[in-house]
Amino acid sequence: MSVSRLYVEADLVTGGEAPLGEAQLHYLRHVMRRPDGAPLRLFNGRDGEWRGTFEARGKRSAVALVAERLREQQPEPDVWLCFAPVKRARIDYIAEKATELGAALLQPVLTRHTMVERVNLERLRDNAIEAAEQTGRLTVPEVRQPVELATLLAAWPTGRRLLMCDETGGGPPIAEALAGLDHAGRAAPWAILVGPEGGFAEPELALLRRTPDVMAVGLGTRILRADTAALAALACWQALVGDWRHPTPRLAVDYRTAKARG
Known part of the structure; x- marks a missing residue:
């Protein structure tokens, strides 16, 4: 299974949760056919890139469960x-x-x-x-x-x-x-x-x-x-x-x- 990569607004910390929007939920559930527990990669522009998993919470709500950091945030050309x-x-x-x-x-x-x-x-x-x-x-x-x-x-x-x-x-x-x-x-x-x-x-x-x-x-x-x-x-x-x-x-x-x- 390929790993879906998502941009989130929430802070990313080990053990934390990042709320997912309805469009992201639709993408994961109906486009990519991802089940609960499917692996994710997450970034927010501040905290680097993290490993996470997908967890649906009802028909219109889902979160990414944050596990561990894969990459530190790095400077980019201005x-x-x-x-x-x-x-x-x-x-x-x-x-x-x-x-x-x-x-x-x-x-x-x-x-x-x-x-x-x-x-x-x-x-x-x-x-x-x-x-x-x-x-x-x-x-x-x-x-x-x-x-x-x-x-x-x-x-x-x-x-x-x-x-x-x-x-x-x-x-x-x-x-x-x-x-x-x-x-x-x-x-x-x-x-x-x-x-x-x-x-x-x-x-x-x-x-x-x-x-x-x-x-x-x-x-x-x-x-x-x-x-x-x-x-x-x-x-x-x-x-x-x-x-x-x-x-x-x-x-x-x-x-x-x-x-x-x-």
């Missing part, structure tokens, strides 16, 4: 993904794949050419949780309310570098820019900003270029869709600055195998 919202299936894809790629925070950004203004944050978070469960992550990215670009930049945290994907060709290639960072640049917290399908408006580009800690970069000669550009930039950052520079733990391979089995 990189945000700021992106202009796109249509439903593609924004779901951004949330899922950005979680797999290690984004710590998902920030929808409203720009002059943004075509989608209403964002289902609960759906985004559900996609992020599912991706974290399936890929062995110990955290789930924070999902923030959409914000206007000018408002985001006005409150930009001091010292957080912002990698802006500039479709006008106003910056060096992304790989060249990231490979040339010094130690302080690599150690700094980062964010990646990708605009809408229509690109940033000229006043927005001017505002970005006046903002401290912004690095404009190019993503090559091909025209990328907004969701492709966001994930390509995040992958480049992970490869050149983030945790892809370190050996991949065997555990991550095990989770991919489990995901393939369904």
Whole structure:
């Protein structure tokens, strides 16, 4: 039997109980056909990963009985993904794949050419949780309310570098820019900003270029869709600055195998 892995809100301690929601109960009981006592792996973003077991308590209630810790909580790269919202299936894809790629925070950004203004944050978070469960992550990215670009930049945290994907060709290639960072640049917290399908408006580009800690970069000669550009930039950052520079733990391979089995 493959082991189901679940994100829970409760603290995880030996001998404790973590309440499971109705959706989790439905998944375990009706989708995965798990009986009482079925093994689980649990994480909450704070206490590492734990071994547990499933226990139903009536038709609509269940808990995870917490046994022992399997992995200590570990630091993850501090990189945000700021992106202009796109249509439903593609924004779901951004949330899922950005979680797999290690984004710590998902920030929808409203720009002059943004075509989608209403964002289902609960759906985004559900996609992020599912991706974290399936890929062995110990955290789930924070999902923030959409914000206007000018408002985001006005409150930009001091010292957080912002990698802006500039479709006008106003910056060096992304790989060249990231490979040339010094130690302080690599150690700094980062964010990646990708605009809408229509690109940033000229006043927005001017505002970005006046903002401290912004690095404009190019993503090559091909025209990328907004969701492709966001994930390509995040992958480049992970490869050149983030945790892809370190050996991949065997555990991550095990989770991919489990995901393939369904």
